[in-house]
Amino acid sequence: MKTIFFTGKGGVGKSTLSATCAWQLSEHGYKTLLVSLDPAHNIADIFDTQVGHKKSKFTKNLYLQEADLDKAASAYIEQNIDILTEVYSYTKAFNFDTYFKVLRYSPGVEEYASLTILEEVFRTETDFDYVVFDTPPTGLTLRILALPNISITWVDRLRRIRKQILEKRHTIHNITGKYSEKGFLLAYDEKKDTVMQKLNDIWHRYVNLYKLLKGADNSIAVVFNPDYLSLRESQRILEGLKDLSLPLRAAFNNKYQDDLEETAEEVERELFGTKRDGVHIARVPLVAAARRDTYKNDFDVTGVFR
Numbered sequence: 046m047k048t049i050f051f052t053g054k055g056g057v058g059k060s061t062l063s064a065t066c067a068w069q070l071s072e073h074g075y076k077t078l079l080v081s082l083d084p085a086h087n088i089a090d091i092f093d094t095q096v097g098h099k100k101s102k103f104t105k106n107l108y109l110q111e112a113d114l115d116k117a118a119s120a121y122i123e124q125n126i127d128i129l130t131e132v133y134s135y136t137k138a139f140n141f142d143t144y145f146k147v148l149r150y151s152p153g154v155e156e157y158a159s160l161t162i163l164e165e166v167f168r169t170e171t172d173f174d175y176v177v178f179d180t181p182p183t184g185l186t187l188r189i190l191a192l193p194n195i196s197i198t199w200v201d202r203l204r205r206i207r208k209q210i211l212e213k214r215h216t217i218h219n220i221t222g223k224y225s226e227k228g229f230l231l232a233y234d235e236k237k238d239t240v241m242q243k244l245n246d247i248w249h250r251y252v253n254l255y256k257l258l259k260g261a262d263n264s265i266a267v268v269f270n271p272d273y274l275s276l277r278e279s280q281r282i283l284e285g286l287k288d289l290s291l292p293l294r295a296a297f298n299n300k301y302q303d304d305l306e307e308t309a310e311e312v313e314r315e316l317f318g319t320k321r322d323g324v325h326i327a328r329v330p331l332v333a334a335a336r337r338d339t340y341k342n343d344f345d346v347t348g349v350f351r
């Protein structure tokens with residue numbers, strides 16, 4: 046299974062080009078799934094059909110899905126409340142139910158929800174040749190892609206702290222004897238400590254995701270337009286991907302028209318210089334506004350991914 050992420054500023058054509066790409070791959074005979082990770086989905090509008098939260102068949106080789114980010118966010122919070130309730134089971138001081146609503150709208154939840162969906166797709170859709178992701182505008186996408194990396198660093202630190210706590214417990218345990226009838230017997234063995242187990246699970250999950258995102262079977266594409274506003278934001282994406290050590294495979298200068306050649310060239314030069322570092326750059330022509338099925342752009346956007 047190969048995966049492709051279309052990223053870019055708002056309105057540059059991420060949804061249209063991810064739809065075009067998925068459509069063309071399926072027409073080439075590849076079994077393809079197009080998944081929208083944008084809370085403001087519009088795959089249904091693009092294909093002028095009904096698309097649900099579960100994947101549905103559009104043609105013989107093309108499946109469409111608008112991921113249920115709301116449900117994933119709630120599931121993520123519920124799962125964490127369960128863990129917190131379990132960890133703090135010896136105290137009645139916290140009533141986590143009251144925090145549920147607040148947590149639902151906390152920063153980061155949307156991103157973690159998207160990661161849960163990514164993980165599920167990576168795990169369950171392996172019989173597809175390609176999974177193409179339509180993503181929300183720059184900021185959110187970069188934060189989603191950054192999360193595995195950031196989480197690994199955090200969980201590493203938490204594991205170290207937990208290890209120290211367990212070592213202290215072990216020392217106390219040795220001083221006070223093996224079992225106190227009145228006391229609450231807390232685990233000090235890493236293998237028996239549920240918190241350490243959970244941290245280890247989370248660590249492995251994010252390491253795995255980060256590997257998949259960095260791997261040779263994943264491609265990240267940036268979409269931009271031949272204009273200077275889109276240039277600045279594309280520069281931020283390129284910098285973000287560089288910081289995360291995630292490789293950019295393709296750049297699509299979308300909505301290109303011949304009379305924009307000079308600007309198109311300047312924007313491409315400012316973004317990639319003359320070296321281009323192995324990034325495939327293509328100009329995707331503007332499709333006539335009168336056409337309903339914009340995704341049927343004749344210009345091939347799949348070559349670089351095949």
Ligand SMILES: Nc1ncnc2c1ncn2[C@@H]1O[C@H](COP(=O)(O)OP(=O)(O)OP(=O)(O)O)[C@@H](O)[C@H]1O
Binds near residue numbers: 054059061087299
């Ligand atoms: N090559 C093209 N030719 C003509 N129109 C295009 C082309 N690409 C995109 N468009 C049009 O540009 C508009 C924005 O495209 P699209 O919704 O794909 O952008 P987006 O980057 O996904 O936007 P958002 O950030 O809001 O998700 C749409 O009206 C779409 O039909």
Ligand SMILES: [Mg+2]
Binds near residue numbers: 059
């Ligand atoms: Mg879109």
